[in-house]
Amino acid sequence: MTLNPATPAFARALRDHLPDRAFREVTPAYLEEPRGRWAGHAGLVIAPETTAEVAAVLRSAHAARIGVVPYGGGTGLVGGQIMPEGPAPLLLSMERMTAIRAVHADENVLIAEAGAILSDIHDAATAVNRLFPLSIAAKGSARIGGNLATNAGGVNVLRYGNARDLCLGLEVVFADGRIWNGLSRLRKDNMGYDLRHLMIGSEGTLGVITAASLRLVPRPAGEGTAMMIVESPAAALGLLSLARDLMGEGISAFELMHANGLHFLAQTLPDIRQPFDHAPEWFVLIDVGLAHGLDPATALETLFERALEAGLVSDGLIAQSEAQRHQFWEVREQIPEANRRIGSVSSHDISLPVALVPEFITRADALIAGIGAFRVNCFGHLGDGNLHYNVFPMPGKTRADHLAERDRVKHDLHDLVHQMGGSVSAEHGIGRLKIDDLERYGDPVKLAVMRQIKTTLDPNGILNPGAVLRQV
Template sequence: MTLNPADDRLAARLPQGVLREVTSAYTEEARGLFTGQAGLVAAPRDSGEVAAILRVCAEAQVPIVPRGGGTGLVGGQVMPEGPAPLILSLERMNAIREIYPDENVILAEAGATVQQARDAAAGAGRQFPLSLASQGTAQIGGVLSTNAGGVNVLRYGNARALCLGIEAVLPSGEIMRDLKRLRKDNTGYDLRDLLIGAEGTLGIITAASLVMAPVPAESGVAMLVVESPDAALRLLSIAQARMAGGVSAFELISGVGLDFLQEHFPNLRQPFASRPKWVVLIEVGLPAGLVADEALEGLFMAGSEAGLVSDGVIAQSGQQAAELWNIREDIPHANRAVGAIASHDISLPLSEIAGFIRDAGAMLADRGDMRINCFGHLGDGNLHYNLFPAAGRTRAEYADIRSGLSFAVHEMVLARGGSFSAEHGVGRLKVADLERWGDPVRLAAMRAIKQALDPHGIMNPGAVLSCASR
C-alpha cells in the first residue's frame, strides 16, 4: 500500500491491523454513476476500533465514508470530490451475536448481510422479513442507514420498522450503546430513528437488534393479469379485505418489463402466451387452518367477477413460486441490458398512483418517443418509473432532454403528494432534488442536527446534505 505523507501519518495512529488495500471494490457504486476515491481503507473488528478510527479522523478532520455491501443506487457509498476520505468498511463486523426466538429478536453486527440474518432467523424457526434483490450482499448497517424497503414492506414495514435498538459510534468517537430489545421505551429523543436513514452522515451503526417474525403456516404465490394499474389497486383492496393482513407482497409489473425480459432473458419462462398490459405478483402468508391456494383461487374468482382479472396462475410448488418471483427480480437486470434514459424511485399515495401513471405517460409522449417500464411495490405505493429509448434508438439521442424528463416526472409526483426518493435514499444523486423540493423548515432542522453531531463535517460529506448548505 502506497500512502502519501498525510495518509502515512494518519495510518500510524489507527488501531493495528485495520488497514486494507485501496482497490476499486471500495470506490465503485452499483450503477457506475460515480467514481469514488480513497486515501485509506479501514476495516475495524469491533465498535471499539470504530470509535478509535473516528476519534483520529475527527482530530485530523479527515472525511469518513462508511462502506457496507456497496449495493446502494444513489451514490451514498462513494465520495467523488473533495479531499480523499478514509473508507470505513464494516466487512469484518459480520457476526450474528445472539438470537432470542421467544422474543422474536436477533442481534446482528452491521457487516452481516441481510441473507445472513435471514438464514440465522430461519435456523431458529423464524423469519427476518426484510427481503430485497441484493440481500446476499447488502449489509445490515447499510440497509438501516438507508432505511431500505424491499418487497415485504406492505406487511412488515421497511428497515426502520424492523429495528428495536442500535449500537453506534458518533462522530466524536463515543459509543452509543442502545442495543435494546424493547418494543416500548419512551425515554426521550429516539436517536435510533435519527441514525436510521441518515446514510452515515451522523454516525456509524455497528450493530442492531432486529425484529423476527413467525413463519406463516401457509404461503402461496400467484401472478394475475389485470387491465390497468387502477384495476390492480382495486384488486389489492379486495385481497387485503379478504385476507386480513395476510398479503405479504403485491408487485405491479408492466408489459414493457415483460417484453424486456423476453428480449434479453429468453430462457426465463413466462406464464402467459400473449403479452399482458399489466400483471400483479402477489404473495400471501396465512395461519394454520387456512389454505393459501384456496385463498388465491378465491381472490382470482372475486377479481374476475369484478372485471379486474382476466387470467392468472397460482404456483403449485416452491419451485413454481420461485420462478414467478424470478420474473420480478430479473426486471432490473433486463432494464440494465436495455439501458435507461432516466430512472426514478418514487412513492405516491395509493389513490394517486393510477392517475399519475396515466398523466405522466401522456406528458412524456409529448416530449419524445420512448418506452416506459413502470413496476414496483404497489402495496406500499413505491414505483420504479424508468424511461428507455424507443426501439432502434440509443440513450445518447436523449442526452439533451434527460434532466428535463426527470424534473418533469418528479414535479408530477410531488404535485400528487408523493416523494422523489422512496426506498433508495438521497445519497449524492438526489442532494439537489432535496434542496429544491424539501420543506425549508425540515431542511434547516436537518442542518442543525448535522452541525450539532458532526461539527467538523467529516461524516460522509456531500451525502444527503450538500457541503455548501451546511
C-alpha cells in the first residue's frame, strides 16, 4: 500500500472544505515526543473544530491516499503520535475540539470532545461533586481522545478500571469519513457488536475518536493517604490483600515505589519533600476513599496496626491534611520526571499476573545484574500487576555509555515478562516503539485478525500508518 505525501496542492484542495483557521503551522511541538527519542514529520497540520470537519479531512485523505496521524496532547510514550518516516502525513490535531458537550450529574455521565484536556474534565466533574477517576501524570496536557485511543491506565485502575472502563460511548469518524454516533448515556446496551472497545486502544489506526461519553463516579465521603514501608514486594502484596479485606473497594490506589525513586527525586528535583529521613528500599502509597461512617485516617491506622502485627510493614506515615496528601502524591507523580532527567538505559511498561510480581522483580534484578552494573527504579501500580521497570546507568555514567547493552536489556526483560505470562505493553500501548514486541510476543491469530480488521475498516491504510501494525 503506497501512500502519498500531504502536499501544498492537497492543502489547497482541503481549503474547499475547511475554514482557514483549521490550517496550522507545522511547528516542532507537533513533531516531538516527551522522551525526545525521535522526531516526526508532517506535511500539514489541521485542527478541525467540528466532527463534520474531521469527516471532511478523512474523506479527502482517504480519496488521495494520504496518511493521517491523529494527535491529542502529544504525551504518548510509544511514538503513536509521531511519524518519523515515509510520505509526509497530515497531522490531525484535536486541540480545537475541547468542549464539554454535556454533564449529566444525576446520571454520572459527562460528554466531552476528544480534545478536552484530562484535568479540565476532572474540574468539570468536581464542579458537580463527582469524580472522573482516570488519572495519569500527564493529566495537565493529555487529551481525552488520546487517553481513549491508547486505553490509558494510571493510578486509579485498581478501583475504577482503565480508560475503556470509564467510557460509555463514542463518536468516531472512520477512515472514509463516515461518522458513527455512539455517544450513549446508557449503562446497558446490547445493540450489536461493541465497536466502542474496538476503537478504544486502537491508537487511531481504525478511526478517529471525536467525542466520548464518560462515566463519572460519586466522590467518596472521605479520602485518606498513607505511605508505608514494606520489606519486599511480597510484603506489599500481603499488605494490599489485608487492605482489601478491611476496606473492600475503598482502596483507590496502591503504588509500589523503590528507594531509587527517592534518590532520583533528591538528585533532580530537590524541592520535592522527601517523605522519609532515610529512603526505605520499598514503600507503598495507599489512597483510600471511603463511605460515610468510616474515617479514612482511622481505617488507615487500623490497617497499619494489623499490618505491623502481621510483619508486613515496619513504619508508615498517614497524611494529616490535604496538603500532606498532596505532598505524598507529588512524590509518586514526579518520579517519571526524575527518571527522565536521570535518563534511562531502557524503560519498560509491563504487567504480570499480580501474584507473580515479587518473583518477577527478583528474577529481573538478577537478569539485569548479569548484563552489567545498573540502577533499577521499579515502581508502579502493584494492584494491577503493572510495573514501570526502568533501568538506569550507575552514577557518573549516562545512557550513551550503555547503547551496546540497551537492546539486550530490553529484549531479555521482555522475554522474561512473556515467559511469566505478562504483557510488555501494560498501559502505554504499542505505538511505533513496540511493533517488534507485538510481533514477537503477540498471539499470531490475534495479530492476523487485527490485520483483517484494519484492512476492512481502513483499506487504503491512511490512519496512523505504521502504528500498532507494521506497514506492508
